[in-house]
Amino acid sequence: MRVLLTVATLSGAISGSAALLPVVASDFLAVDGAEPLDPLDLVVEPQVSELQATLSPLEVKQVDAPPAAELPKPKLKVVPEVVKVITGEASWYGPGFYGNRTANGEVYQPGTMTAAHRTLPFGTKVRVTNLWNGRSAVIRINDRGPFVYHRVIDLGHGAASDLGLTASGIAQVKLEVLR
Secondary structure (H helix, E strand, C coil): CHHHHHHHHHHHHHHCCCCCCCCCHHHHECCCCCCECCHHHHCCCCCCCHHHHHCCHHHHHHHHCCCCCCCCCCCCCCCCCEEEEEEEEEEECCHHHCCCECCCCCECCCCCCEEECCCCCCCCEEEEEECCCCCEEEEEEEECCCCCCCEEEEECHHHHHHHCCCCCCEEEEEEEEEC
16 A cells, blocks of 8 residues: 555656655565665656557657747837937926917826927937936927027926926936937
8 A cells, every 4th residue: 555655646746736745765665575666667658649659750740749839029128229419408397387288289287297399309208317416207298498598408397306306497407319
């Protein structure tokens, strides 16, 4: 009976369908104690089905192998390419303009991560870095401005608060136009 439990234990451990039980060296001795059992003899060989026996080796290979499925391409996080870098002064606009339409027709709302630029196309993504505190954010251009000569960008309320320039009103920034 002890040998049968060992066989069941080993086959369950090999197939992974049963819980693992502790096995000791004495479990591999024959019942009469004369000859030890070889654990490899306990492994069950795979059986050939009747269908596989009647097929040629090439056809058997096709039956055994599952169809090769195309693996989906791994999703890589692509770092956007920087097309152009501009440095200068930034300002922000907010409460007086909430509810108005921007130059591209969107309604300006508080907390938006948008900005106004004189020449960049609408929808352009720009990484803006506040050079005074090192904070940066990616912002979408959806408006025209600023209308003050030496400023390079006019940030929406959400962008300005993320960059930490709502209190000062202005800051030196670096713009990285992304593709």
